[in-house]
Amino acid sequence: MTRTLVLATHNDHKVAELRRILGPQLDGIELLGYDGPEPVEDGDTFEANALIKARAAHAHTGLPAIADDSGISVLALAGAPGIHSARYAGTRDDVDNYRLLLKNLGDATDRRADFMCAAAFVDGDFEHAELGVWKGTILQQPVGAGGFGYDPIFRPEGLEVASAELSADEKNAISHRSRAFAALMPVVRGRLLA
Template identity: 45%
Template sequence: MEGFRPGDKLVLATHNKGKYRENAALLAPYSLEVLSAGDLGLPEPEETGATFEENAVLKARAACEATGLPAIADDSGLAVPALNGQPGIYTARWAGTDRNFFVAMKRVHDELGDNPDRRGFFCCNLSVAWPDGRTVSFEGRVEGTLVWPIRGERGFGFDPMFQPRGYGVTFGEMEPEKKEAMSHRAVAFAQLAGALLRKP
């Protein structure tokens, strides 16, 4: 599969500054020119897919068609087995139009109630779309436990509620470099990098 070469230009199809920052940091060693859909003023497509992959492909294709450049899109979220996989693809929507993730975390806590099953996992699908119509997707996940009260002010989204398996701190308490090295996004990115990226 033909990948990217140093100096190539591509679009990260996100308006989420946290996702852009993490993905741009992961791409930095490959000497690519990375643009943001948000900075380019591209409209956000409606996420009508039923899975993380379908939504990621939809976003990547929209950015690719709008710019004529290859695009990488990330669709990710928190899945809670005791809540039948919710919020899942609706993770951002649980935070409301003002993206208040404390509200979303409190909703997860309230809906779990006294259920002893506090498992959760973050899932990330990274999809790449090219102007010739090709798409390819990579998926990563990280398992953990959902804690209450929340802890830490780092990261974004559900990070202060999520304690990854094998660690005594939440993503919200963890040093950003450590979190970014082991996150669901990092797992998916490692697969993408192995298939498509070459260091200069």
């Protein structure tokens, strides 16, 4: 028997990406996109915002729902842009966002940063969230043509290339999103397929 799970996003590319990331973990689970209203993300953590989105998708569809919220946290900027990563420059434009981050970071020698992703699951009164962290540093200049968001200026720990220089499969194997959902999916499977 296949169980249905809704992903709280209107972005078909994100649904496809998550299907690739989860692969065999979706065995027995059909992952659908969400077509309902977008909630106000007014939480003060990635986990809070992911749960807000999952609750909204569950309330609208009546189906078990998963959602994520992600961003980048830079140590020298006291954790900024953090939960405001997507709107950091006020334009929701990736290039504007990372240019502002580079400007604000300036010539700082401490360029440590964490890509963070909270993955949340809501099924009735049952709620669970996991946080995935991908450590790295901020480059001086953007490089690479792949990925999105802050990928061109983020060098993952242990690698000599920017996240934007990784293939989709390489990134999906080690990213903050893959880590968060790898931790969440045993909980989802235990709830839906038990």
